[in-house]
Amino acid sequence: MTALESSTKVQLGGKRGGPDQRTLRQDHWAIQPFAIVTLLSAFVIYSTWAAFQNKYYFVGANVHRDLISPFYSPCVGGSCVPGAKFAFTWHWWTWSPALIILAFPGGFRFTCYYYRRSYYRGFWRSPPSCAVADDHGNYSGETRFPLIFQNSHRYFFYIALIFNVLLTYDAVLSFHQPGLGWGVTVGTIVLSANAALLWLYSLSCHACRHLCGGQVKSFKAHPLRYRFWKFVTPLNAKHMNFAWASLFVVALADVYVRLVASGAITDYKLF
Numbered sequence: 122m123t124a125l126e127s128s129t130k131v132q133l134g135g136k137r138g139g140p141d142q143r144t145l146r147q148d149h150w151a152i153q154p155f156a157i158v159t160l161l162s163a164f165v166i167y168s169t170w171a172a173f174q175n176k177y178y179f180v181g182a183n184v185h186r187d188l189i190s191p192f193y194s195p196c197v198g199g200s201c202v203p204g205a206k207f208a209f210t211w212h213w214w215t216w217s218p219a220l221i222i223l224a225f226p227g228g229f230r231f232t233c234y235y236y237r238r239s240y241y242r243g244f245w246r247s248p249p250s251c252a253v254a255d256d257h258g259n260y261s262g263e264t265r266f267p268l269i270f271q272n273s274h275r276y277f278f279y280i281a282l283i284f285n286v287l288l289t290y291d292a293v294l295s296f297h298q299p300g301l302g303w304g305v306t307v308g309t310i311v312l313s314a315n316a317a318l319l320w321l322y323s324l325s326c327h328a329c330r331h332l333c334g335g336q337v338k339s340f341k342a343h344p345l346r347y348r349f350w351k352f353v354t355p356l357n358a359k360h361m362n363f364a365w366a367s368l369f370v371v372a373l374a375d376v377y378v379r380l381v382a383s384g385a386i387t388d389y390k391l392f
């Protein structure tokens with residue numbers, strides 16, 4: 122067989138990914154979009170349910186703990202339980218405090234370049250995978266409403282940094298055991314892991330890397346930006362890992378605090 126006979130014909134003007142066949146791939150390419158749909162759907166369903174619960178989000182002095190769910194922090198709503206309240210409170214907000222908060226980290230993840238790639242593949246199937254034809258006949262990219270709002274990602278990044286500081290503060294407070302002093306519990310480890318992963322997720326963000334080293338013509342003239350850029354670049358290469366790990370652990374942190382606050386489990390003290 123000659124090279125010409127074994128080659129694939131290209132028909133310009135056809136559907137993205139190939140006009141005659143959906144794909145030439147013979148591997149199990151459909152597993153990845155299926156896994157993305159399953160995991161992201163599970164997270165959205167759980168976080169929506171948890172946000173509307175408006176209870177069991179704080180473990181306080183009555184059990185010698187200071188643990189707050191990341192879904193409810195900072196707790197600024199009028200219905201926040203004593204001990205969980207932030208420095209200021211919006212008394213007029215009587216619905217679940219989580220509903221104020223989740224829009225910001227939710228917006229950060231929704232506009233994330235990695236998640237965009239994932240849910241465009243998984244949910245919109247545009248395209249479902251590399252070298253697989255779109256489920257749609259045309260493609261307008263992110264140049265029009267509503268996807269043009271994906272360009273707001275850098276602003277969500279700045280807001281996410283504020284949340285990271287607040288959740289780091291919560292992690293530090295989780296070492297405090299009211300009436301007992303300071304120590305480490307399983308809750309301390311969960312909230313600390315959550316804060317650490319959120320920092321890694323944010324610092325590995327493409328907008329962060331651009332902020333550090335973007336539009337610099339000469340790194341020699343900007344040694345500090347060069348240092349930041351050198352620091353975040355290897356993190357950026359692992360952004361996908363941090364995206365999934367931080368998503369899993371933030372949900373785990375809410376589940377853990379919820380189980381302790383409801384009395385289903387005891388927060389085990391290590392020392």
Ligand code: FES
Nearest residue numbers: 233234235326327
């Ligand atoms: S690119 Fe994913 S958080 Fe910015």
